[in-house]
Amino acid sequence: MKILICPDSFKDALPAAAAARAIACSIRRLKAEIELVECPLADGGEGSLEALLAATGAERRTATVQDALGRSTQAAWGWLAERRTAFVELAEASGIQALAPAERTALHSTTHGVGELIRAALDAGAERLLLTLGGSATNDGGAGMLMALGARLRDTAGRELPPGGAALEHLAELDLSGLDPRLADLHVEAAVDVDNPLLGERGASAVFGPQKGATPDDVDRLDAALARFADVAAGALGEEHRNLPGAGAAGGMGFAARAFLGAELRPGIELVMEQVGFAALLADADLVITGEGQLDGQSLAGKTPVGVARAAQARGVPVVVLAGRLAPGWQAAMAEGVTAAFALADGPMALEEALARCAELLADRAESAVRLFIAART
Structure with missing residues (x-):
């Protein structure tokens, strides 16, 4: 048996x-x-990187990045050289478990560190990226990640926005001209464990914001800020992604992954099972x-x-x-x-x-x- x-x-x-x-x-x-x-196994949340490393034999690497509050931290990622594939877990850089309950602030937390991990993967020569999106402390729609990868987000006075989702309410210009050009050749799959859209009563702010320290007033403010981000992004890209199932994952990182990285959003458990060869293991169980x-x-x-x-x-x-x-x-x-x-x-x-x-x-x-x-x- x-x-x-x-x-x-x-x-x-x-x-x-x-x-x-x-x-x-x-x-x-x-x-x-x-x-x-x-x-x-894992479904895209915390522990996904460990499951992928154990199953694939990928090399564990570390990078010095910003955590969700902008502090320096060491974050792990995986490198599978023979496949030119990188495994990046959002929670390693911007995870809520790394913050004490009193530190959790959905208004100001950032995904900047995730962008730094992606940059490290690009430096290693990654051609494929598997990005897992669970366990975030953030609600910035992936804006911090974009900034780390070279984008510029400015207000009406031309000043760059500070970190965090709340700052997006002042967004006037999204300058993608400095975005890392290597992203154009990177095939990205994003593992999500929810199917929520970016905005509204099932959106990132309303459903997950309170877990990250958001008050009811904060939720309304963040939802409006993400709507502003989605409006400006649609104008810059000529595409609309706010209603995509999974766009609300990880405080809107699903939205950013699809809109700016061209990621395919897939159920995290399916991606992880695919990587570990689950079908073969199941065959004679x-x-x-x-x-x-x-x-x-x-x-x-x-x-x-x-x-x-x-x-x-x-x-x-x-x-x-x-x-x-x-x-x-x-x-x-x-x-x-x-x-x-x-x-x-x-x-x-x-x-x-x-x-x-x-x-x-x-x-x-x-x-x-x-x-x-x-x-x-x-």
């Missing part, structure tokens, strides 16, 4: 690789004749175990467990999801190929305890699920 173990990370508790190890160790306790294949911190109705928009379940369903392979929490709407995942889903907690407990015991709880649930699967086959 072959079991494919492919969890995402459990936020604030376990990275995907550690989650996969915990599951595998628990199954080995059964001392049954089971082949275990660990394949940690008898059971798939996946999971992440929460399974809910929004998981159908492109989260790892549902992406895995859809692929497995096409091959008739049962899928067990282990989640820190089964939240409202999780039952919808059953129609997407999930065979069974289990929450990790073994009784009432505080969040702090659940996070601290995540590996233990994950191992226990996995062992129980596999015991049941073995019993059903005999």
Whole structure:
């Protein structure tokens, strides 16, 4: 029997690789004749770079870049020389997890560091870029990234705008003449884990801004600022991208990736599974175990467990999801190929305890699920 173990990370508790190890160790306790294949995954959010490095053998590189608040930081990226392919995770440079809750400011955070990582990839000779867009602390529509790559954003007085999404309300001129010319020959795919447009009640500011420190007034201000950015961009490019599904990903980075880098926006889990050769791993599997911190109705928009379940369903392979929490709407995942889903907690407990015991709880649930699967086959 072959079991494919492919969890995402459990936020604030376990990275995907550690989650996969915990599951595998628990199954080995059964001392049954089971082949275990660990394949940690991600859907474009935090941990995507680690999953890609582990699966492809890409070289880990680092660059000194700005973080979301403009401070100097070391950010990792991946380089697969034989394919001339770079892996850049937005969260490495502009991620929200790097900021303390009191530091999170959707009004002024910047994606400048992401542009610096892309520039490092171009310097290495990249011909293809896989850009993952989850986990951002930003709401600047990718303006900071553009500035790092040579664009100039100016107000009515000809002054360059300061960092952050709020500054875009003063945007009058978008000068792309200095944009790095190497971008023209770079094939870009952007991994998104949401399908939100740039603006409106489902847009970047309204849906994700509050998670990044935005008050209700800030949300209105940021939405208007991004609308201004979209207007000026449409005038400069002669194209409109604000309503594109996924444009609102990572505070509008989906919009910038498509509009200015020519990126193809794709569900992050599909891109990651493609890179790790997931179809081949799945081909002779008898059971798939996946999971992440929460399974809910929004998981159908492109989260790892549902992406895995859809692929497995096409091959008739049962899928067990282990989640820190089964939240409202999780039952919808059953129609997407999930065979069974289990929450990790073994009784009432505080969040702090659940996070601290995540590996233990994950191992226990996995062992129980596999015991049941073995019993059903005999």
